[in-house]
Amino acid sequence: xxxxxxxxxxxxxxxxxxxxxxxxxxxxxxxxxxxxxxxxxxxxxxxxxxxxxxxxxxxxxxxxxxxxxxxxxxxxxxxxxxxxxxxxxxxxxxxxxxxxxxxxxxxxxxxxxxxxxxxxxxxxxxxxxxxxxxxxxxxxxxxxxxxxxxxxxxxxxxxxxxxxxxxxxxxxxxxxxxxxxxxxxxxxxxxxxxxxxxxxxxxxxxxxxxxxxxxxxxxxxxxxxxxxxxxxxxxxxxxxxxxxxxxxxxxxxxxxxxxxxxxxxxxxxxxxxxxxxxxxxxxxxxxxxxxxxxxxxxxxxxxxxxxxxxxxxxxxxxxxxxxxx
Amino acid sequence: xxxxxxxxxxxxxxxxxxxxxxxxxxxxxxxxxxxxxxxxxxxxxxxxxxxxxxxxxxxxxxxxxxxxxxxxxxxxxxxxxxxxxxxxxxxxxxxxxxxxxxxxxxxxxxxxxxxxxxxxxxxxxxxxxxxxxxxxxxxxxxxxxxxxxxxxxxxxxxxxxxxxxxxxxxxxxxxxxxxxxxxxxxxxxxxxxxxxxxxxxxxxxxxxxxxxxxxxxxxxxxxxxxxxxxxxxxxxxxxxxxxxxxxxxxxxxxxxxxxxxxxxxxxxxxxxxxxxxxxxxxxxxxxxxxxxxxxxxxxxxxxxxxxxxx
Numbered sequence: 173x174x175x176x177x178x179x180x181x182x183x184x185x186x187x188x189x190x191x192x193x194x195x196x197x198x199x200x201x202x203x204x205x206x207x208x209x210x211x212x213x214x215x216x217x218x219x220x221x222x223x224x225x226x227x228x229x230x231x232x233x234x235x236x237x238x239x240x241x242x243x244x245x246x247x248x249x250x251x252x253x254x255x256x257x258x259x260x261x262x263x264x265x266x267x268x269x270x271x272x273x274x275x276x277x278x279x280x281x282x283x284x285x286x287x288x289x290x291x292x293x294x295x296x297x298x299x300x301x302x303x304x305x306x307x308x309x310x311x312x313x314x315x316x317x318x319x320x321x322x323x324x325x326x327x328x329x330x331x332x333x334x335x336x337x338x339x340x341x342x343x344x345x346x347x348x349x350x351x352x353x354x355x356x357x358x359x360x361x362x363x364x365x366x367x368x369x370x371x372x373x374x375x376x377x378x379x380x381x382x383x384x385x386x387x388x389x390x391x392x393x394x395x396x397x398x399x400x401x402x403x404x405x406x407x408x409x410x411x412x413x414x415x416x417x418x419x420x421x422x423x424x425x426x427x428x429x430x431x432x433x434x435x436x437x438x439x440x441x442x443x444x445x446x447x448x449x450x451x452x453x454x455x456x457x458x459x460x461x462x463x464x465x466x467x468x469x470x471x472x473x474x475x476x477x478x479x480x481x482x483x484x485x486x487x488x489x490x491x492x493x494x495x496x497x
Numbered sequence: 498x499x500x501x502x503x504x505x506x507x508x509x510x511x512x513x514x515x516x517x518x519x520x521x522x523x524x525x526x527x528x529x530x531x532x533x534x535x536x537x538x539x540x541x542x543x544x545x546x547x548x549x550x551x552x553x554x555x556x557x558x559x560x561x562x563x564x565x566x567x568x569x570x571x572x573x574x575x576x577x578x579x580x581x582x583x584x585x586x587x588x589x590x591x592x593x594x595x596x597x598x599x600x601x602x603x604x605x606x607x608x609x610x611x612x613x614x615x616x617x618x619x620x621x622x623x624x625x626x627x628x629x630x631x632x633x634x635x636x637x638x639x640x641x642x643x644x645x646x647x648x649x650x651x652x653x654x655x656x657x658x659x660x661x662x663x664x665x666x667x668x669x670x671x672x673x674x675x676x677x678x679x680x681x682x683x684x685x686x687x688x689x690x691x692x693x694x695x696x697x698x699x700x701x702x703x704x705x706x707x708x709x710x711x712x713x714x715x716x717x718x719x720x721x722x723x724x725x726x727x728x729x730x731x732x733x734x735x736x737x738x739x740x741x742x743x744x745x746x747x748x749x750x751x752x753x754x755x756x757x758x759x760x761x762x763x764x765x766x767x768x769x770x771x772x773x774x775x776x777x778x779x780x781x782x783x784x785x786x787x788x789x790x791x792x793x794x795x796x797x798x799x800x801x802x803x804x805x806x807x
Contacts, residue, residue, distance in 0.1 A: 198662035317780035431651035
């Protein structure tokens with residue numbers, strides 16, 4: 173077990189080092205670092221001073237070491253636009269993105285499981301067919317276009333929901349949270365549904381497949397034969413057994429939700445880190461771009477590591493295979 | 498029996514193979530046409546390809562020729578008439594472009610970028626996957642580690658990273674889309690090539706002392722094509738969706754190459770004043786394209802799946 177964890181840890185470290193090399197050389201070799209790292213509004217004298225201060229007169233490998241050293245201390249330089257530490261700006265935006273991603277995650281479970289359960293219990297009813305058709309559509313619809321259409325219908329035509337922004341938020345334990353106020357909740361609803369749409373389709377399909385398998389099992393037949401109410405059979409005997417795989421898959425999708433929040437945040441002007449990176453790319457705010465890329469790589473490597481370790485705990489075959497290879 | 502006489506047998510063999518190829522093609526066509534929805538989807542898709550290829554001939558106007566558009570015709574709702582009397586069936590955008598023509602041209606860009614990146618990714622992924630399966634051992638585990646690693650990151654994130662470093666441009670988005678897709682092809686090809694590799698005909702080819710290259714490309718590759726075609730159709734749909742998403746975010750194609758995603762982004766500004774058509778119709782075109790490709794891909798998967806073969 174520990175051999176497996178150490179191997180995975182080393183692999184993750186290698187990925188982070190490789191990505192830092194790619195990001196660093198991408199920024200410094202493909203683009204001209206003087207254009208990229210120094211505010212273009214500087215005059216000649218300031219420019220030379222800035223080149224010295226940033227160490228751009230050093231050879232490239234030394235520059236990379238300096239970059240790594242600074243990055244390890246959490247210093248990715250200052251944003252051109254905001255004049256603040258790039259890392260700090262991104263960290264500030266993380267709660268908004270996580271709030272959106274988790275709301276979408278919970279929504280996909282709350283909406284997806286009952287619909288999937290219904291479609292699995294009554295596969296031939298026309299409602300089930302409609303649910304399954306809807307889930308196919310959910311896979312094919314472009315997220316950003318659905319977002320725009322939702323704004324059109326609910327904000328412009330019906331005027332029931334606000335179109336953009338995060339709304340009023342409360343600060344609890346140093347975290348800004350918006351789902352506790354009515355205004356915040358109204359702002360959260362549309363972006364969360366938009367982000368959840370794809371995952372709802374996924375949960376419906378998983379739950380339906382699971383249900384159709386489980387209802388044929390002997391223990392369900394036995395529970396029925398014992399004279400238990402239909403409600404109890406479904407809620408206890410069926411639901412409990414399909415929940416484990418569904419929740420596992422959904423947990424794995426969290427990273428995906430965070431990545432896709434880039435799109436939803438841009439459509440709904442949600443002030444999370446996804447919107448920040450898109451704005452920064454457009455304004456060529458390179459310190460933020462570099463910091464964001466490194467943070468997101470770190471985040472995904474961590475998520476993948478945790479998932480791998482959890483899997484190896486749940487399924488010993490995974491780690492045995494790996495040690496053999 | 499000498500070696501030469503053995504080799505002389507091969508032309509007959511290959512003629513037989515060709516004959517079987519013909520009948521299996523006929524069976525393939527009849528299997529595919531069994532599903533009426535898939536046939537309809539294929540028709541729709543072919544119509545879309547036709548529109549995209551001949552966009553400059555069938556469009557009511559050239560939306561990017563400044564002489565043909567008039568800003569005074571800007572933001573007209575669907576079915577309204579221009580001052581010179583032509584009807585804009587899908588309305589006009591802020592510059593006075595006919596939306597129908599803009600969508601035709603946009604389809605050309607979107608399909609072109611999707612097909613081009615898909616094709617190059619298919620070539621690269623196939624070569625890498627075949628290499629992994631054929632040589633096995635260290636080469637295989639190294640390549641597959643790389644594939645697994647890449648597939649553990651969401652596609653949109655990889656594209657975003659690349660474009661943040663590379664910048665905007667047609668060739669850059671094609672590079673990003675290739676980088677996102679090659680791993681799917683490599684994994685698919687390797688999976689089916691591993692199965693094929695252990696079959697007798699590959700061993701026979703080895704016994705005839707054919708070069709590695711010849712065995713891989715002439716013997717192994719034709720037999721791993723079916724699953725590759727299925728993955729290919731689905732991937733092209735994915736690539737089109739991803740490209741339009743990135744273009745919508747403003748980090749994909751430049752404004753000079755307006756794809757459907759850019760048209761939708763362009764209309765987004767006017768959404769809040771209720772001018773829905775600028776974003777709505779390009780999105781519908783995108784949706785129809787993606788759904789038709791996916792439906793065709795679904796049917797291809799059923800037809801080409803050996804387990805479902807009757």
